[in-house]
Each structure stands twice: as structure tokens, then as C-alpha cells.
Amino acid sequence: MPVILLVEDEAPIRDMVRFALSRAGMEMLDAGDVPQAEQILATRRPDLILLDWMLPEESGMELLRRLRRDEDRKDIPVIMLTAMAEEEQKVRGLELGADDYITKPFSPPELVARIKAVLRRATGADASGQISTGALVMNTITHEVYCGDKRVELGPTEYRLLKFLLSHPGRVYSRGQLLDYVWADAYAPEERTVDVSIRRLRKALEPGGCDSLIRTVRGAGYVLSRSKDGA
Numbered sequence: 001m002p003v004i005l006l007v008e009d010e011a012p013i014r015d016m017v018r019f020a021l022s023r024a025g026m027e028m029l030d031a032g033d034v035p036q037a038e039q040i041l042a043t044r045r046p047d048l049i050l051l052d053w054m055l056p057e058e059s060g061m062e063l064l065r066r067l068r069r070d071e072d073r074k075d076i077p078v079i080m081l082t083a084m085a086e087e088e089q090k091v092r093g094l095e096l097g098a099d100d101y102i103t104k105p106f107s108p109p110e111l112v113a114r115i116k117a118v119l120r121r122a123t124g125a126d127a128s129g130q131i132s133t134g135a136l137v138m139n140t141i142t143h144e145v146y147c148g149d150k151r152v153e154l155g156p157t158e159y160r161l162l163k164f165l166l167s168h169p170g171r172v173y174s175r176g177q178l179l180d181y182v183w184a185d186a187y188a189p190e191e192r193t194v195d196v197s198i199r200r201l202r203k204a205l206e207p208g209g210c211d212s213l214i215r216t217v218r219g220a221g222y223v224l225s226r227s228k229d230g231a
């Protein structure tokens with residue numbers, strides 16, 4: 001279930017968005033201002049942030065600027081929400097790294113469609129929902145995974161873990177980071193949980209030879225090789 005963080009000070013809009021997201025099968029975390037959003041971001045990694053521009057403490061722009069400078073959080077997609085239709089503001093938001101922009105008032109179906117489009121781009125999936133590296137291919141719509149012509153059967157945790165790694169190839173993640181990003185909802189998981197899932201994942205990928213794409217980086221964590229790095 002995609003997790004969306006909404007940063008918005010107007011309660012009626014929060015209620016409308018919460019309703020629209022729950023109908024679309026998404027979970028919403030909500031913050032009324034930037035400090036609250038920072039508090040949530042300290043422990044959760046949303047799949048996308050809906051960020052209002054005009055907020056009471058700091059503006060949404062300030063948060064966006066910080067996110068884009070932060071190594072761990074710069075990849076989180078952001079859709080700016082604003083009442084300001086001025087072209088100049090829009091250009092500024094996009095320059096700062098917003099992924100899209102919605103002008104208020106917007107309709108729930110429009111919002112959900114924009115979120116889905118940005119999420120598809122963010123995972124690196126193409127229009128058919130496919131993400132791949134080398135012989136390893138995941139379809140994020142049908143949840144099917146293939147290594148070459150071998151179908152790979154994965155449990156839900158290993159699927160989420162592989163999807164995360166496939167969406168960020170070539171980047172090393174520590175066990176702690178993977179716990180935050182992949183196991184965000186689980187109750188106090190331990191770091192060895194990650195090792196257990198990596199072992200299961202490699203075993204499932206072994207028949208087609210894709211297990212070697214997942215490399216252990218000593219003292220650092222795990223990385224999924226880009227196809228050009230060889231496997």
C-alpha cells in the first residue's frame with residue numbers, strides 16, 4: 001500500500017485528501033506544518049509527499065529545498081499543492097525539484113491520477129509497470145518477477161525488498177535504512193531480519209542466476225547491481 005505524507009494546514013483539504021487516498025487504497029500520514037512533517041519523516045519514509053506551499057511555520061518550499069539536499073530523502077517524490085496559479089511560482093517549485101504541481105481547487109480523481117503517475121515514474125517502472133536490471137524483471141502491476149524465463153516466487157516482504165532495491169540500483173543501503181524503507185510498519189524488527197530476507201531473496205533468484213545481482217557490501221549493507229555493472 002503506497003504511503004503518502006500530506007503536509008497541509010487546511011483541515012477540509014486534509015479530510016478530502018484522506019478520503020480520496022483511502023478509496024484509492026493508499027495510506028495517508030498527515031502533518032499540519034513543516035515541523036510536524038519533519039517529525040514524521042524522522043521515522044517514516046513515505047512513497048510520496050503532497051506538499052502545500054503556504055504553511056504557517058515554514059513554507060513548503062523550504063521543506064522541499066531541504067529534502068532535495070538530503071542524501072537519504074532526495075529521491076522521495078513531491079507533488080506541490082498550491083492556491084497560487086502564477087506561472088512563476090510553478091516554475092520555481094519545479095526548479096527546486098518538485099515532481100508535479102497541482103493547483104487548488106482540485107478534484108479527488110485528478111489528485112489520485114497525478115499521484116499514481118508520479119509513483120510510476122518514481123519506481124523507474126515504465127508504462128506497463130515494469131522495472132528491470134539485467135535478466136531480472138519485475139512487473140509492479142501484476143507483481144510477477146522473472147529472472148530470464150524463470151518465474152520467481154516471492155513472499156510479500158521479499159517482494160517489497162526487491163522492489164525497493166530495483167528502484168534504486170547501484171545504491172548501497174545499510175540494514176537500518178532497509179528496515180526504515182521496507183519494514184516501516186513492522187513492530188521493532190531487528191537488523192538480522194534484513195539478512196534473513198536477503199538470504200530468502202537470493203535463494204528465490206538462484207535458479208535463473210539473478211541472485212548474484214544482490215551484492216553484500218562489507219560493513220555497509222546491500223546493493224543491487226545495475227545491469228551494466230555485470231552480474
Ligand code: CA
Nearest residue numbers: 009052054055
Ligand atoms: Ca496552506
